[in-house]
Amino acid sequence: MTPLLRQWRALRRMALCSCALLAALLHSTGTSAACPPLPLALHAVAPGVWVKPAQPNAPSGWTEPTLVWADAHTAWVLDPGPHRCAGLALRRWLQQHLPGRTQHLINTHAHPENVLANSAWPAGTPIHALAGTREQMNKRCPTCLAHLRQTLGQRWMQGSTIVLPNHTLQPGQWLTLAGQRWQVRAHTHAHTESSLSLWQPEQRTWVAAGLLAWGGLPDLGRSRVQPWLTALNEIQATRPHALWGGPSSASGLAQLARTQGYLQALDGDITQAMAQGKSVLEHLGQPPAPALVPWVRELPMKQRHELNVMHEWRLREEEDWGVE
Numbered sequence: 001m002t003p004l005l006r007q008w009r010a011l012r013r014m015a016l017c018s019c020a021l022l023a024a025l026l027h028s029t030g031t032s033a034a035c036p037p038l039p040l041a042l043h044a045v046a047p048g049v050w051v052k053p054a055q056p057n058a059p060s061g062w063t064e065p066t067l068v069w070a071d072a073h074t075a076w077v078l079d080p081g082p083h084r085c086a087g088l089a090l091r092r093w094l095q096q097h098l099p100g101r102t103q104h105l106i107n108t109h110a111h112p113e114n115v116l117a118n119s120a121w122p123a124g125t126p127i128h129a130l131a132g133t134r135e136q137m138n139k140r141c142p143t144c145l146a147h148l149r150q151t152l153g154q155r156w157m158q159g160s161t162i163v164l165p166n167h168t169l170q171p172g173q174w175l176t177l178a179g180q181r182w183q184v185r186a187h188t189h190a191h192t193e194s195s196l197s198l199w200q201p202e203q204r205t206w207v208a209a210g211l212l213a214w215g216g217l218p219d220l221g222r223s224r225v226q227p228w229l230t231a232l233n234e235i236q237a238t239r240p241h242a243l244w245g246g247p248s249s250a251s252g253l254a255q256l257a258r259t260q261g262y263l264q265a266l267d268g269d270i271t272q273a274m275a276q277g278k279s280v281l282e283h284l285g286q287p288p289a290p291a292l293v294p295w296v297r298e299l300p301m302k303q304r305h306e307l308n309v310m311h312e313w314r315l316r317e318e319e320d321w322g323v324e
C-alpha cells in the first residue's frame with residue numbers, strides 16, 4: 001500500500017467515526033425526531049366509533065379519554081391528547097384504519113391533557129370548540145405547555161406548540177358524527193370555566209369528557225359545586241344507557257354516580273358548617289363528615305378535598321359579602 005493510500009484510508013476512517021459519534025450524540029440528547037413508543041389501545045364501542053379510555057397516571061400524560069368517529073368521508077377526533085407525539089400516533093392510526101377521510105378535531109375544554117396534540121395536524125385542519133374554551137386556551141395554554149414540558153419532559157413534548165380552535169361550536173348545535181346526530185351541550189364552571197359534553201338521544205349515550213372525574217376526586221379549582229352538579233344532574237335526567245370514556249362500558253355510569261356523590265356530600269358539608277358559623281380552618285380541623293370519609297382516606301385525595309373546601313368556601317363568603 002502506498003503512503004498516500006494509507007493516509008487517505010486513515011482520513012476516511014476518522015470521518016466515519018465522527019459521523020457515528022454525532023449520530024449517537026443526537027440520539028442520546030433526544031434531538032432525534034422519534035417519539036417514545038405509544039401503544040394506542042383504541043377499541044370500538046359502536047359502528048364507526050372508537051374510544052381510547054381514560055388512563056389516570058399514564059406516564060405519557062395521556063390521561064383523558066380520546067374518541068374517534070368516522071363515516072366514509074370524515075373522521076372526527078375528540079380531545080386528541082397532551083402532546084404532538086400523541087397526535088402523530090393518532091394520525092398514524094387514522095391513516096392505517098380510516099385512510100382518505102377528512103379529519104376534524106374537537107376540544108372539549110381547555111386542559112393541556114386534551115388539547116396540546118392539536119399541533120400534530122397540518123395547519124388549517126378544522127378544530128372545533130366552544131368560544132369560551134378557545135378563550136381559556138388562549139389565556140392558559142402558554143403556562144400549561146411550560147408545565148407539561150416540566151412534568152413530562154422534552155422527549156414527550158418535542159414539537160408540541162399551541163394551536164387554537166378555528167371553528168366555534170354553539171351550545172345546542174347538532175353534529176353528524178359517524179352517521180348519527182350528536183348535540184353539543186355547554187357547561188360553565190363545571191370542571192373548567194367552559195366545558196362541553198355531547199349527547200346522542202336515540203342511543204341515550206353521552207360523552208361527558210372532563211365532567212367525570214376519571215382520576216378519582218373532582219378538582220374544583222376552576223369550577224363551582226352547584227354548576228357542576230347541575231351539569232351531572234342534566235345528564236342523569238336523560239336516563240343514559242352509556243357514558244363513553246371509561247375503561248369499560250359500565251365505568252362511565254359508575255363514574256357519574258361517584259362524581260355526583262362527592263359533589264353532593266361536599267355541598268351539604270359546607271352548607272351545614274357555614275350555617276353553624278364556623279370558620280373554614282375550624283371546620284377542616286375537625287374529623288370529616290361520614291359521607292366524606294371514603295374520599296379523604298389517602299393523602300393526595302385529602303389534600304385535594306381540603307383545597308376544594310377552601311375554594312368553594314371562599315367564593316360563598318364573597319357572595320355573602322357582596323364582593324364582585
Ligand SMILES: [Zn+2]
Pocket residue numbers: 109111191210
Ligand atoms: Zn380536564
